[in-house]
Amino acid sequence: MKEARELPKARAPFRVWGLLLRWEWILLPLLALVMLLNGRLSEFFWDPYNLGDATFNFSEKGIMAITMALLILTREIDLSVSSIVALCSLCMGLVAGRGAELPVLVLVSLLVGTLAGFLNGFLVIRFAVPSIAITLGTMSLYRGISQAILGDQALTQYPQSLANLGQGYLLEPIPIAFVVFLLLALLVGVVLHRSRWGRQLYAIGNNPEAAKFSGIPVERYKLILFTLSGTFAGLAAAFLTGRISSTRPNIAQGWELDVITMVVLGGIGIAGGTGSMLGVVLAVLLLGMISFGLALLNVPGIVANIFIGALLIGAIALPPLLKKLLKLGRK
Amino acid sequence: VNAQRRELILLAFLLLGYVLVGSISPSFFSIKAVDAIWHDSVLLLVLALVQMPIIITRGIDLSVAANLALSGMLVALYAKNNLEAPVGVLLLLGALIGAGLGAVNAFLITILELPPIVATLGTMSVYRGLTYVVSGGQWVNSQEFPPALLEFPNARLLGLTGLEWISLFALLLAWLLWHQSRFGREVRALGGNPTAAKYVGVMEKPRLALLYTLAGGVAGFVAVLWVARYAIASTELAIGFELQVVAACVLGGVSIAGGVGSVFGTTLGTLFLVMLYNALPIVKISPFWQTAIVGIAILLAAIVNQSSGKRLGKNILRQESQT
Numbered sequence: 085m086k087e088a089r090e091l092p093k094a095r096a097p098f099r100v101w102g103l104l105l106r107w108e109w110i111l112l113p114l115l116a117l118v119m120l121l122n123g124r125l126s127e128f129f130w131d132p133y134n135l136g137d138a139t140f141n142f143s144e145k146g147i148m149a150i151t152m153a154l155l156i157l158t159r160e161i162d163l164s165v166s167s168i169v170a171l172c173s174l175c176m177g178l179v180a181g182r183g184a185e186l187p188v189l190v191l192v193s194l195l196v197g198t199l200a201g202f203l204n205g206f207l208v209i210r211f212a213v214p215s216i217a218i219t220l221g222t223m224s225l226y227r228g229i230s231q232a233i234l235g236d237q238a239l240t241q242y243p244q245s246l247a248n249l250g251q252g253y254l255l256e257p258i259p260i261a262f263v264v265f266l267l268l269a270l271l272v273g274v275v276l277h278r279s280r281w282g283r284q285l286y287a288i289g290n291n292p293e294a295a296k297f298s299g300i301p302v303e304r305y306k307l308i309l310f311t312l313s314g315t316f317a318g319l320a321a322a323f324l325t326g327r328i329s330s331t332r333p334n335i336a337q338g339w340e341l342d343v344i345t346m347v348v349l350g351g352i353g354i355a356g357g358t359g360s361m362l363g364v365v366l367a368v369l370l371l372g373m374i375s376f377g378l379a380l381l382n383v384p385g386i387v388a389n390i391f392i393g394a395l396l397i398g399a400i401a402l403p404p405l406l407k408k409l410l411k412l413g414r415k
Numbered sequence: 416v417n418a419q420r421r422e423l424i425l426l427a428f429l430l431l432g433y434v435l436v437g438s439i440s441p442s443f444f445s446i447k448a449v450d451a452i453w454h455d456s457v458l459l460l461v462l463a464l465v466q467m468p469i470i471i472t473r474g475i476d477l478s479v480a481a482n483l484a485l486s487g488m489l490v491a492l493y494a495k496n497n498l499e500a501p502v503g504v505l506l507l508l509g510a511l512i513g514a515g516l517g518a519v520n521a522f523l524i525t526i527l528e529l530p531p532i533v534a535t536l537g538t539m540s541v542y543r544g545l546t547y548v549v550s551g552g553q554w555v556n557s558q559e560f561p562p563a564l565l566e567f568p569n570a571r572l573l574g575l576t577g578l579e580w581i582s583l584f585a586l587l588l589a590w591l592l593w594h595q596s597r598f599g600r601e602v603r604a605l606g607g608n609p610t611a612a613k614y615v616g617v618m619e620k621p622r623l624a625l626l627y628t629l630a631g632g633v634a635g636f637v638a639v640l641w642v643a644r645y646a647i648a649s650t651e652l653a654i655g656f657e658l659q660v661v662a663a664c665v666l667g668g669v670s671i672a673g674g675v676g677s678v679f680g681t682t683l684g685t686l687f688l689v690m691l692y693n694a695l696p697i698v699k700i701s702p703f704w705q706t707a708i709v710g711i712a713i714l715l716a717a718i719v720n721q722s723s724g725k726r727l728g729k730n731i732l733r734q735e736s737q738t
Contacts (some may be wrong), residue, residue, distance in 0.1 A: 207714065213721040216475075216532075217671040220661060221713035228707025235703050333703075341536060354530045386547045386650060393540025401527040 107351035107359070107403070111366040118370060122377040129380070136257035140327065142372030143261035144320040145339060146365070149346040150265075150272050151313040153364045155215075156347050158288045159356035160208070160306060163219040165317045166339035167226035168200045170331075172321035174230045176246075177239030177331040186245035193325075194318040200226055201314015205307040215310075223340070231333040239331040250326020261323040266365070268316070273361030285309075289357030345392060346371055349399045371395075418675055421668045421719065425683045429690065436694040443697055450576075454569075456689035457578040457585075458644070460682060461637050462656075463663040464589040465630040467681045468599070470664050471606040472623060473673035474531035478520060479634045480656035481542035486513040487638035488546045491555040491648035498561045502643075505564060509639035510632045516542060517631015521624040531627075539657070547650045557646035568644040578640065589678045602626065607674035662709060663688050666716045675720075687712070 123129045148165050155162050172193040179192050204222055208215045254263050276282035287295040288302050296302045325331060350367030352359030371392060378388040437443040462479055469476050490509045494500055516538070523534035557565065567577045575583075593599040604612040605619055613619065642648045667684025669676030688709065695702055 207718070211718045211721055213717045214671040217665055217717040217721075218714065220658065220665070221710050221717060223710070224658070224662070224706050224713060225710030228704065228710050231706050232701065232704045235701070341540070344536065345540075348533055354533055384547065384552070387544050389540040390544030390548070393537040393544070396540070397523060397527075397529065397534060397537035400529050400533055401523065404528065 115370045118373045125380045132257040138376045139262040143265045144324045146265040146368040147320045148343045151316040153347045153352050156352045160215040162313045164223040166336040167223045168317040169321040169336040170230040171226040172196045172318045173325045173331040190322045193322040197314040197318020201311040205310025209303045234333045242329045246326040250323050269365045345396045422680045440697045457582040460685040461585045462660045463681050465633045466660045467676045468602045470669045471676045478535040478539040480653040481539040482516045482634040483638040484546045484652040485542040486635035487642045488648050495559045506639050510636040513635015514632030517628040521627040525620040525624045555648040564643045
């Protein structure tokens with residue numbers, strides 16, 4: 085036994101502050117507050133077209149956050165996601181250079197992403213190495229392959245159809261990428277919270293060994309999650325490459341940290357087994373809106389990182405502190 | 416025994432690689448080339464020597480490079496306005512600022528009980544952002560530094576550069592601290608088995624607090640060496656360097672699962688990385704391949720580390736039922 089974990093909370097007696105302290109109920113008012121502040125900053129903020137366009141800068145990261153949430157939920161992590169985006173974008177660029185059109189490009193991206201994710205999962209499972217070490221290595225490897233092939237060049241020969249995917253709207257102000265993000269989050273969320281598979285993922289996150297002994301194929305699940313993480317990164321790569329219509333070696337560099345921040349801010353505990361998909365979606369929206377608001381204030385991106393870093397720390401430090409205070413108050 | 420054998424394997428690889436590259440280009444065997452590799456590896460080595468004990472305790476400090484950038488920028492800004500400041504004062508100032516930033520990590524990890532990866536991920540963003548704020552996005556250029564500061568990393572004493580002397584002292588200190596002192600043994604015990612360590616009376620939190628503060632102080636010290644050596648301070652200073660530091664440790668046999676790691680191994684890991692960087696242009700491999708090759712090296716090292724170490728999650732029940 086490595087550490088004593090909390091007893092299952094399923095049958096805990098109903099408590100009002102328990103409900104109030106649900107993480108989603110903290111994120112939602114925060115999101116509302118940020119939206120209101122943004123509205124004060126710019127009179128154009130509430131314009132539907134503006135709101136639609138505001139989603140462009142976080143939808144791709146949001147897609148990657150969905151599978152990252154599942155991995156962190158099961159005590160794993162994938163540091164290589166942004167490098168997978170680079171690799172997928174590179175392959176799309178190479179194929180597009182030979183005149184491939186939209187369906188082929190997306191297929192290539194999904195395929196390359198899936199393979200890269202599978203390799204991560206295979207190495208983690210087969211050699212029983214902590215995923216942080218393996219994906220640190222593949223992060224360097226996948227990014228390195230893109231750098232080696234691109235050098236200091238950029239691929240910019242993309243068909244209009246791909247640009248239409250990345251920059252396009254499903255219904256006039258609502259971008260395709262945003263809709264895809266929401267649909268995928270809904271789909272994965274339903275599976276996670278309403279199916280046996282989902283409950284088994286929580287079981288793995290709460291206690292991998294106990295899960296294994298109760299007959300859950302832990303390693304197969306993890307392999308699937310790593311592979312899926314690659315697939316989602318491939319999808320994000322298709323949207324991103326279409327949106328900016330170019331592939332540089334540093335495409336999406338550092339995004340893994342943004343994505344992990346979204347997941348952790350969304351209430352997925354880094355120790356595994358806690359959190360919900362709704363929380364992650366709210367955190368994606370919250371971080372997206374904060375970045376947008378700071379951009380309205382002409383705050384440089386790197387300074388915006390101060391807020392995001394502080395938010396990440398505050399988000400994790402606050403709930404245990406609040407709980408301690410409440411416990412003191414009850415005495 | 417396993418850990419020592421692994422270090423010998425790495426040493427063999429290092430020598431083999433050195434001889435291979437040298438046989439392609441004999442200039443690699445010259446004193447000058449060895450001197451260059453040594454000189455190049457010092458900053459990475461010193462940082463890796465404090466990252467190692469952190470990884471041994473199953474933690475990680477992702478904020479080293481951002482801490483380095485912020486401390487380096489603050490010292491550079493101070494030096495710019497105090498051209499007469501002695502180098503020793505600047506080094507001390509850097510170490511103090513860095514230790515302060517490290518103490519923030521320590522506070523988050525031990526008092527607020529954040530997981531180290533989350534706490535240092537957060538402070539990494541904050542410190543990098545603050546670097547931009549304090550500098551206003553401006554660079555401090557080589558003409559603006561005190562000349563004495565720029566001279567000392569490359570200045571030679573008894574044939575060795577300033578940086579090389581510092582690496583010798585760092586190695587000696589690290590060996591004393593991590594292999595000879597009670598603190599070093601306690602850190603190892605915490606990483607090997609936290610529960611057992613607690614039962615024999617090793618308090619986890621004060622040790623971790625000291626470790627992260629020390630790591631911050633060393634990052635601040637290295638920051639001054641960094642701005643002195645490269646004669647520039649910018650917001651982008653050492654960006655992404657934290658991954659190289661972790662990579663040097665992993666290559667050197669420090670196990671991410673905790674409990675395993677040594678000064679000798681970490682030194683070999685660092686030398687391996689730096690030799691690789693120096694060798695690529697010689698064997699006519701485009702430097703653009705560097706990142707990919709480092710990735711493969713990390714993967715191999717991580718797999719070798721784990722397969723000779725302990726396996727997690729062994730299914731004892733199934734084995735019993737089968738026999």
